[in-house]
Amino acid sequence: MASNGENGRHQEVGHKSLLQSDALYQYILETSVYPREPEAMKELREITAKHPWNLMTTSADEGQFLNMLLKLINAKNTMEIGVFTGYSLLATAMALPDDGKILAMDINRDNYEIGLPVIEKAGLAHKIEFREGPALPVLDQMIEDGQYHGSYDFIFVDADKDNYLNYHKRLIDLVKVGGVIGYDNTLWNGSVVAPPDAPLRKYVRYYRDFVLELNKALAADPRIEICQLPVGDGITLCRRIS
Numbered sequence: 508m509a510s511n512g513e514n515g516r517h518q519e520v521g522h523k524s525l526l527q528s529d530a531l532y533q534y535i536l537e538t539s540v541y542p543r544e545p546e547a548m549k550e551l552r553e554i555t556a557k558h559p560w561n562l563m564t565t566s567a568d569e570g571q572f573l574n575m576l577l578k579l580i581n582a583k584n585t586m587e588i589g590v591f592t593g594y595s596l597l598a599t600a601m602a603l604p605d606d607g608k609i610l611a612m613d614i615n616r617d618n619y620e621i622g623l624p625v626i627e628k629a630g631l632a633h634k635i636e637f638r639e640g641p642a643l644p645v646l647d648q649m650i651e652d653g654q655y656h657g658s659y660d661f662i663f664v665d666a667d668k669d670n671y672l673n674y675h676k677r678l679i680d681l682v683k684v685g686g687v688i689g690y691d692n693t694l695w696n697g698s699v700v701a702p703p704d705a706p707l708r709k710y711v712r713y714y715r716d717f718v719l720e721l722n723k724a725l726a727a728d729p730r731i732e733i734c735q736l737p738v739g740d741g742i743t744l745c746r747r748i749s
Contacts (some may be wrong), residue, residue: 525737525740539568539571541567543571545601547597547625548597551593551626554622555594558621560591564592564594572738574598574602576661576687576689577599577661580660580661580687582602582660583607583608584659585663586662586678586681587663587664587665588613588662590611590619591613591618592618593622593623596635600626600635601631603634608636611637612639613666614639614641619639646674646677657682659686660682661682661687662681662682662686662687663689664688664689668714668721669714669717671718672724675688675728679731683747685748690725691739691741692741694735694741695714695740696740698718699719725743729749
């Protein structure tokens with residue numbers, strides 16, 4: 508976990524880097540991320556910075572990573588669980604072809620509507636189907652319908668950590684063989700290696716066991732190949748192989 512330096516933690520929106528050096532993270536942002544960040548994503552990042560819960564947003568370097576990943580796998584039909592103001596959603600929409608689709612779900616439409624004008628101005632709103640409310644009932648209905656099995660190229664999950672395993676049990680059926688599921692926050696502020704008596708924020712301590720349980724389950728799941736990366740707050744990519 509990065510420590511407080513003389514200047515304290517830098518205040519980049521969505522900063523969740525696990526790098527030991529804040530200066531190194533800033534170097535990555537200023538050298539490789541911000542110069543190539545699309546204007547719409549920059550605008551949404553700056554709008555989100557004013558939100559009292561701005562730490563919930565996807566970091567700029569992770570947004571760049573997701574955008575490139577989606578292009579590399581030629582994703583067209585995608586899903587996002589947990590939207591907030593829509594930074595990662597915008598990164599996804601920009602990567603998809605014009606007829607690409609994103610099913611986006613979040614329990615709070617108000618936050619989504621903060622970023623919606625930026626998405627509309629970028630001419631990308633037609634790719635997004637937003638549904639307000641819990642995602643699990645929607646997933647259950649999709650599985651029951653039977654027509655969505657193996658239909659998604661990519662699914663990104665950045666939502667309630669205590670339901671990540673419940674999501675996985677359903678999403679593995681909805682993503683295609685060869686498709687990818689990305690679970691965000693799988694290193695959870697570095698708390699996954701913190702001793703039991705470590706001083707942690709209440710919400711970090713509460714969700715830590717759920718994240719640990721998810722990581723253990725994904726590592727043992729024979730239906731997927733996995734790659735856990737220290738990007739942002741940790742992201743685990745799961746490629747369905749069976």
